[in-house]
Amino acid sequence: MGTPGLFVVGTDTGVGKTRVATTIIRGLAALGLRVGVYKPVASGWATPAAEQSDAFLLWKAAGSPRTPQDVCPQSFTAAIAPQASAKLEGRCVDESLLRRGLEPWRTSSDVVVIEGAGGLFSPLGDDTLVVDLAREFALPLVVVDAARLGAIGRTLAVVRAARAEGVTVAAVVLSHVEPPGEPETPSSPRSVARDAAREIAARTGLPVTILDHDATTMPAGIDWLDLARR
Numbered sequence: 254m255g256t257p258g259l260f261v262v263g264t265d266t267g268v269g270k271t272r273v274a275t276t277i278i279r280g281l282a283a284l285g286l287r288v289g290v291y292k293p294v295a296s297g298w299a300t301p302a303a304e305q306s307d308a309f310l311l312w313k314a315a316g317s318p319r320t321p322q323d324v325c326p327q328s329f330t331a332a333i334a335p336q337a338s339a340k341l342e343g344r345c346v347d348e349s350l351l352r353r354g355l356e357p358w359r360t361s362s363d364v365v366v367i368e369g370a371g372g373l374f375s376p377l378g379d380d381t382l383v384v385d386l387a388r389e390f391a392l393p394l395v396v397v398d399a400a401r402l403g404a405i406g407r408t409l410a411v412v413r414a415a416r417a418e419g420v421t422v423a424a425v426v427l428s429h430v431e432p433p434g435e436p437e438t439p440s441s442p443r444s445v446a447r448d449a450a451r452e453i454a455a456r457t458g459l460p461v462t463i464l465d466h467d468a469t470t471m472p473a474g475i476d477w478l479d480l481a482r483r
């Protein structure tokens with residue numbers, strides 16, 4: 254039995270993965286757990302120590318364990334696919350390090366939370382997609398989508414594809430990446446998110462929750478540690 258954990262993936266880039274991951278991490282840390290945090294590779298940041306970088310935010314959420322460099326051992330400046338970003342710097346993504354980088358966290362933590370890069374099928378290196386890493390780490394996925402129209406289709410596509418790839422999905426989070434606004438009508442973001450959550454849960458059998466724009470904790474009702482142990 255390895256260290257329990259969750260692998261947070263998006264239906265796309267910019268759907269709220271980091272916010273969902275940091276919110277789950279803070280909740281686990283508040284239980285007194287040592288939470289390991291890992292971002293296998295990042296682009297758009299010259300260094301994982303840059304405040305506001307995903308790695309830095311994950312690290313802070315976990316209570317600053319180890320170093321930001323341990324959170325994200327490979328970081329490239331240009332905000333494009335990692336291997337293309339690396340190439341601009343005359344470097345390449347170390348695909349072995351993508352895998353080895355999790356080890357220090359596995360041995361020093363009660364639970365690990367990993368944030369992927371981009372979507373489930375985004376390339377991390379020439380030979381590795383996010384889904385490949387998820388399968389090898391054997392951690393259940395938390396699928397994140399933006400709480401806006403199209404969430405049902407985007408989310409079902411990712412959940413079904415993950416399952417077809419032999420990867421377990423633990424839960425789905427719809428994240429309000431913008432303030433949902435008022436008033437509430439059948440087509441307003443809050444209604445769309447609620448309807449989508451119900452539909453996704455019915456069609457996948459998964460727990461589905463909605464993270465409000467301003468929320469600092471996950472809604473009650475999902476035991477993230479229990480999901481991480483499966």
Ligand SMILES: [Mg+2]
Nearest residue numbers: 270271307368
């Ligand atoms: Mg992110």
